[in-house]
Amino acid sequence: MSTPATKGIVEPAPAAAAPKARWRWRDSDILASFLSSKVTVLSAIVSVLLIGGSLLAPLVAPTNPFDPATVDLMDSLMPPRWVEGGDPRFLLGTDNQGRDLYSAILYGMRVSLIIGLAGVAIAAVLGIGLGLFAGWVGGRVDAFVMRVADVQLTFPAILIALLIDGVVHGIVGNAQRENTAFAVLILSIGLSFWVQYARTVRGSTMVEKNKDYVQAARLIGIPAPLILLKHVLPNVIGPVLVILTINIALAVITEATLSFLGVGLPPTQPSLGTLIRIGNDFLFSGEWWIVAFPGLTLAAFVLAVNLVGDWLRDALNPKLR
Amino acid sequence: MTFRKTILAVAAAVALFAVPASAKTFRFAFQGDYKSLDPYTLNETFTLAMHGAAYEGLTKRGPKLEIIPGLAERWEIVEPTRWRFFLRKGVKFHNGEDFVADDVVFSADRVRATGSNMTTRIPSDAKFVKVDDHTVDVILTKPNPILHYEWDTWYIMSKKWAEANNAVAPTPPSATTPGYAAINANGTGPFKLDSHQAGVKTVWKPNAAWWGKPEHNLTEVIFTPIASDATRVAALLSGEIDWMEPVPVQDIARVNASPNASVMTGPELRTIFLGFDQRNAELKYSNVKGKNPFKDVRVRKAFYQSIDVNAIKDRVMRGLATPSALMISPLLFSRSGEFQRFPYDVEAAKKLLAEAGYPNGFEVGMDCPNDRYVADEAICQAVVGMLARSGIKVNLNAQPKAQYFAKVLAPKFDTSFYLLGWTPGSFDSWNILQNMYGCRTDEGKGRGESNLGGYCNPEVDALADQVLAENDAKKRDELIFKAYDIAQNKEVGYIPLHQQALAWGVSKKVKVVQRADNQFLFYWANKE
Numbered sequence: 001m002s003t004p005a006t007k008g009i010v011e012p013a014p015a016a017a018a019p020k021a022r023w024r025w026r027d028s029d030i031l032a033s034f035l036s037s038k039v040t041v042l043s044a045i046v047s048v049l050l051i052g053g054s055l056l057a058p059l060v061a062p063t064n065p066f067d068p069a070t071v072d073l074m075d076s077l078m079p080p081r082w083v084e085g086g087d088p089r090f091l092l093g094t095d096n097q098g099r100d101l102y103s104a105i106l107y108g109m110r111v112s113l114i115i116g117l118a119g120v121a122i123a124a125v126l127g128i129g130l131g132l133f134a135g136w137v138g139g140r141v142d143a144f145v146m147r148v149a150d151v152q153l154t155f156p157a158i159l160i161a162l163l164i165d166g167v168v169h170g171i172v173g174n175a176q177r178e179n180t181a182f183a184v185l186i187l188s189i190g191l192s193f194w195v196q197y198a199r200t201v202r203g204s205t206m207v208e209k210n211k212d213y214v215q216a217a218r219l220i221g222i223p224a225p226l227i228l229l230k231h232v233l234p235n236v237i238g239p240v241l242v243i244l245t246i247n248i249a250l251a252v253i254t255e256a257t258l259s260f261l262g263v264g265l266p267p268t269q270p271s272l273g274t275l276i277r278i279g280n281d282f283l284f285s286g287e288w289w290i291v292a293f294p295g296l297t298l299a300a301f302v303l304a305v306n307l308v309g310d311w312l313r314d315a316l317n318p319k320l321r
Numbered sequence: 322m323t324f325r326k327t328i329l330a331v332a333a334a335v336a337l338f339a340v341p342a343s344a345k346t347f348r349f350a351f352q353g354d355y356k357s358l359d360p361y362t363l364n365e366t367f368t369l370a371m372h373g374a375a376y377e378g379l380t381k382r383g384p385k386l387e388i389i390p391g392l393a394e395r396w397e398i399v400e401p402t403r404w405r406f407f408l409r410k411g412v413k414f415h416n417g418e419d420f421v422a423d424d425v426v427f428s429a430d431r432v433r434a435t436g437s438n439m440t441t442r443i444p445s446d447a448k449f450v451k452v453d454d455h456t457v458d459v460i461l462t463k464p465n466p467i468l469h470y471e472w473d474t475w476y477i478m479s480k481k482w483a484e485a486n487n488a489v490a491p492t493p494p495s496a497t498t499p500g501y502a503a504i505n506a507n508g509t510g511p512f513k514l515d516s517h518q519a520g521v522k523t524v525w526k527p528n529a530a531w532w533g534k535p536e537h538n539l540t541e542v543i544f545t546p547i548a549s550d551a552t553r554v555a556a557l558l559s560g561e562i563d564w565m566e567p568v569p570v571q572d573i574a575r576v577n578a579s580p581n582a583s584v585m586t587g588p589e590l591r592t593i594f595l596g597f598d599q600r601n602a603e604l605k606y607s608n609v610k611g612k613n614p615f616k617d618v619r620v621r622k623a624f625y626q627s628i629d630v631n632a633i634k635d636r637v638m639r640g641l642a643t644p645s646a647l648m649i650s651p652l653l654f655s656r657s658g659e660f661q662r663f664p665y666d667v668e669a670a671k672k673l674l675a676e677a678g679y680p681n682g683f684e685v686g687m688d689c690p691n692d693r694y695v696a697d698e699a700i701c702q703a704v705v706g707m708l709a710r711s712g713i714k715v716n717l718n719a720q721p722k723a724q725y726f727a728k729v730l731a732p733k734f735d736t737s738f739y740l741l742g743w744t745p746g747s748f749d750s751w752n753i754l755q756n757m758y759g760c761r762t763d764e765g766k767g768r769g770e771s772n773l774g775g776y777c778n779p780e781v782d783a784l785a786d787q788v789l790a791e792n793d794a795k796k797r798d799e800l801i802f803k804a805y806d807i808a809q810n811k812e813v814g815y816i817p818l819h820q821q822a823l824a825w826g827v828s829k830k831v832k833v834v835q836r837a838d839n840q841f842l843f844y845w846a847n848k849e
Binding site for chain 2: 067068069071072073074076077098179281283284286
């Protein structure tokens with residue numbers, strides 16, 4: 001009888017020490033896998049450059065396109081610097097209001113990114129919270145949350161975002177557009193993206209909650225919220241990280257789509273989508289640069305982030321390792 | 322709304338391989354939509370012209386804007402305050418009812434009723450008296466030689482039909498639920514409404530029982546709004562549509578270079594301008610509380626001088642605009658040349674603002690349509706930038722015309738600073754003095770109906786009354802001159818920007834008639 005008892009005592013010790021060792025081992029593995037994929041490295045560099053450039057926009061951009069006083073209409077529709085007729089002041093040319101496109105892209109990217117990140121953050125918090133809750137409590141609560149999620153899944157996220165945008169603008173009025181557009185977009189994206197997180201987390205939670213460590217934690221009387229946060233959450237977060245990465249790109253696209261459709265940011269505070277919408281009108285009239293550069297930036301960013309996300313999914317998937 | 326339009330626009334653009342329609346189906350597009358079918362909802366050129374397919378007025382205007390008989394065969398001025406209209410006999414409404422004098426009397430009441438956007442079509446104190454079934458007398462309190470000048474767009478509705486369908490009251494532009502008359506049409510015109518989905522598609526078929534001789538050869542007419550400039554141009558060039566307006570200024574050369582279509586240009590009578598709320602004690606959209614800065618003429622002049630109208634002409638309009646010192650086209654007022662715009666001068670503007678007590682400027686909200694006039698939103702954005710240099714922070718609210726008009730027009734007048742375009746329906750200055758400068762009431766019925774900002778000077782009103790009664794052209798022009806001198810030079814009632822140029826994109830397969838008031842009337846269109 002002493003052997004099982006000894007086992008029972010001895011086993012927890014390596015288990016407690018293991019995480020540290022395992023993390024270190026995994027770190028190096030991830031690094032190796034990262035460095036071995038040239039595409040991933042390139043994507044990561046592009047992502048970092050774009051994110052860095054846009055976050056530091058006030059420092060690196062030559063002008064502030066959000067300040068209408070600095071924009072001169074007489075500078076409008078200038079082609080990029082290297083094209084005939086270009087002006088050395090404007091690297092990528094100007095738009096129809098005389099805004100420097102390079103600055104507008106940096107600032108616009110920043111707006112798109114902030115909205116994307118904040119939207120995804122809301123979606124993740126909401127989705128993870130609901131997923132944990134539904135998975136843990138089960139029964140009717142679970143059924144209810146999951147049916148709501150099912151219903152929402154039958155609509156494309158962009159439609160939900162449009163709906164929320166419409167309802168909010170209906171309530172606060174269009175006149176407040178400039179002040180509320182930001183918050184409304186974040187809310188729209190947050191509320192349309194939570195489902196994926198909730199579903200993933202709920203599934204994992206249901207598996208985890210019957211495992212011994214959770215049962216043990218319950219037995220010694222740790223309150224449920226604490227168990228969920230400290231024990232269940234870390235074990236279900238892996239897939240969420242992957243969804244998160246890919247969702248950031250998706251959220252930026254959603255923001256761009258909404259702005260392109262004219263329900264997002266007003267032209268006085270352009271995001272990438274707004275810039276593309278403005279440029280679209282000039283696409284066939286010879287002023288290709290107004291739409292081309294914001295479009296390329298958006299495409300490059302989304303592609304890069306998706307490639308990084310793809311790699312992350314493979315790297316974190318033990319079955320592929 | 323925008324989303325749906327865009328989807329539509331995209332659909333139209335990608336449908337390059339659509340089967341060419343039967344030769345006589347005429348398809349056309351406009352940047353904004355055709356919302357309410359009620360002919361008294363919206364006093365706007367495009368909408369009025371659309372109503373003109375199914376509805377008719379007592380008078381009409383021909384291709385050169387000359388007044389010609391419509392539902393009234395002829396008319397005479399029995400005495401200066403009594404006009405007699407002889408109605409056309411044998412005319413039937415689309416539902417088969419006969420057109421009679423009762424319908425005219427009914428329409429005269431309805432167009433002046435609460436909710437109508439066209440109350441200035443008929444003087445509020447004019448009485449309509451039925452003499453017999455085909456004769457109507459109009460009794461005036463004072464002589465009015467231009468009584469019938471705007472009656473080509475005062476459309477006659479059927480009394481019985483309106484009463485039977487609970488449509489006696491006109492649908493106001495701000496109505497959220499359309500009345501029966503807003504989604505159905507029953508006129509006497511050359512085309513019958515076949516179907517109408519606001520913001521999506523409107524279809525007309527020729528009215529075989531029309532009293533006149535058709536000047537078109539069409540069997541079907543289909544209208545779709547296409548908001549996106551690029552898509553609208555693509556649809557025209559691909560042959561998907563036969564006519565569209567406006568051709569974006571940046572695409573005129575490209576359309577002209579294409580084998581399928583060309584651009585019909587010409588001077589337009591419409592003046593694009595900026596207006597201020599000068600009526601309310603406090604601006605609704607501003608950070609200045611407790612007073613209204615626009616009540617101070619120095620602030621209005623500072624705004625005026627902050628705007629570089631030539632930059633707008635050169636850059637936004639690409640030369641297709643004529644800067645204007647007046648609210649009326651020089652083609653419509655012979656002494657326009659004697660007026661000068663205040664010069665563009667940012668320093669002077671800053672000084673004026675400082676004198677008025679706003680050395681650091683202030684914030685104001687601006688309303689702007691984005692699918693009504695040529696480059697309307699781009700003009701507003703340019704104005705925002707120009708005012709920023711004088712220290713004025715403008716919060717721009719640009720929206721489709723349906724929402725825009727519902728917000729800013731009577732009876733809400735919900736705006737502090739706005740961009741609008743105006744063509745005098747009578748092609749005469751009196752219309753401007755009455756509609757744009759006339760003192761208005763809170764709900765804006767009659768005089769000053771489209772004076773959104775509520776500019777008011779009784780002296781100008783008195784001059785307007787004299788203009789109306791004056792028959793001598795020279796004296797009349799002198800009175801008009803005086804009125805404009807007070808309202809613009811002294812009091813800066815508005816900031817006129819320019820007259821835009823007409824730019825219709827027309828397929829080479831069709832022949833259409835272009836009128837300087839920019840009404841597109843497809844009952845004159847012919848297709849190969």
